[in-house]
Amino acid sequence: MNEGAPAHERMDPATEVFVAHRNLLFTVAYEMLGSAADAEDVLQETWLRWTGVDLESVRDQRAFLVRIATREALTRLRTLRRRKESYAGPWLPEPLLTAPDVAEDVELADSVSMAMLLVLETLAPTERAVFVLREVFDLGYDEIAGAVGKTPAAVRQIAHRARNHVAARRPRGNSSPAEARDALDAFRRAVETGDVQRLLDVLAPDVVLLTDGGGVVRAALAPVVGADRVTGVLGRLTARAALQPVQINGQPGLRIKLTGEADSVLAVRIDNGLITGLYAVRNPEKLARIDLETAVSR
The missing domain is CATH 1.10.10 (Arc Repressor Mutant, subunit A)
Incomplete structure (x- = not known):
C-alpha cells in the first residue's frame, strides 16, 4: 500500500493495520459509549496497547484490535455510567455528522441512530x-x-x-429513508412557517422531546411528552431559527442556528411516517465536532 511513498512517509506494519481498522474500532467504541470524545480516547489507548504487541503472534489482527478496544470501552463505560447519574437533565449521545452513504447501510445506520443508542443505554x-x-x-x-x-x-x-x-424497546415501525426525509421536510417547513396544524400532522400524539443542555445551556430538565406540549416548545423557535438538513448518526436530522450561531442538533425517531422522538442536543461540549464528518463502518 505504501510502496510508492518515500521511505520517511511509509507506515510500519503495526500502524498500517491500525489505520486500516480505525473506523471500525471507532464505531465499536462509539456504539458502546455514545460519546465520540470518549471513543477517541479509547482509540488512543487501543493504539498504545497495540504498539506493544508482537504482530507475528496475532492470528486475527482485526479481532485482536476489537478485543483491545472493547476492553478499554468497557472500563470507560462503567465510569461514564456513574457520571451520567449526576448529569443535569436528560443525557443524549454525542451527535455525529455522517456521510450520506452511511444511510445506505441500513443495519449500520440503525445501530448508530440516536434512538438505538438510547435503547443501548438501558x-x-x-x-x-x-x-x-x-x-x-x-x-x-x-x-x-x-x-x-x-x-x-x-x-x-x-x-x-x-x-x-x-x-x-426498539422503534415500533419501519420507515423507509424516503419516508423519513419526507417527514423531516414537513416538520422543518412547519417549524419555519409556524404552521401549528402541519406540525401536529407530522408528530405522533405521544411524541417525546428530550433536550440535552448538560447544565450549561438552557434546556428542559424532563422529557416533554405529547404533540400539543412539544408543539408549544417548538413554536418558540419559529422566528429565530435557521434549520439546515444534515445526516445525523446515519439518519435525516437538522442543524439549528440561532442568530447565525450554532445552537443545537436535532435528531428524530420516525415510526410509520410519524415523528415519535425528538432529540435536541444543546450541550456545547457535544457539538464540538458537529461540523466535521465522521467516518463509521462495520
Missing part, C-alpha cells in the same frame, strides 16, 4: 458490549468471550437476553 455494560459485537459486527461467540472476559456459553446467554431487551 443495557448493562457487558450486555451492551455483547449486543454490539454480535448483532452489529457479527463477531463469533468465542471472539466476544475473549473481549468481555466470559465463557462462550455465558456470552450466548447474555446475547439472548440483550437481544430480547432491545427488541422490546
Whole structure:
C-alpha cells in the first residue's frame, strides 16, 4: 500500500493495520459509549496497547484490535455510567455528522441512530458490549468471550437476553429513508412557517422531546411528552431559527442556528411516517465536532 511513498512517509506494519481498522474500532467504541470524545480516547489507548504487541503472534489482527478496544470501552463505560447519574437533565449521545452513504447501510445506520443508542443505554455494560459485537459486527461467540472476559456459553446467554431487551424497546415501525426525509421536510417547513396544524400532522400524539443542555445551556430538565406540549416548545423557535438538513448518526436530522450561531442538533425517531422522538442536543461540549464528518463502518 505504501510502496510508492518515500521511505520517511511509509507506515510500519503495526500502524498500517491500525489505520486500516480505525473506523471500525471507532464505531465499536462509539456504539458502546455514545460519546465520540470518549471513543477517541479509547482509540488512543487501543493504539498504545497495540504498539506493544508482537504482530507475528496475532492470528486475527482485526479481532485482536476489537478485543483491545472493547476492553478499554468497557472500563470507560462503567465510569461514564456513574457520571451520567449526576448529569443535569436528560443525557443524549454525542451527535455525529455522517456521510450520506452511511444511510445506505441500513443495519449500520440503525445501530448508530440516536434512538438505538438510547435503547443501548438501558443495557448493562457487558450486555451492551455483547449486543454490539454480535448483532452489529457479527463477531463469533468465542471472539466476544475473549473481549468481555466470559465463557462462550455465558456470552450466548447474555446475547439472548440483550437481544430480547432491545427488541422490546426498539422503534415500533419501519420507515423507509424516503419516508423519513419526507417527514423531516414537513416538520422543518412547519417549524419555519409556524404552521401549528402541519406540525401536529407530522408528530405522533405521544411524541417525546428530550433536550440535552448538560447544565450549561438552557434546556428542559424532563422529557416533554405529547404533540400539543412539544408543539408549544417548538413554536418558540419559529422566528429565530435557521434549520439546515444534515445526516445525523446515519439518519435525516437538522442543524439549528440561532442568530447565525450554532445552537443545537436535532435528531428524530420516525415510526410509520410519524415523528415519535425528538432529540435536541444543546450541550456545547457535544457539538464540538458537529461540523466535521465522521467516518463509521462495520
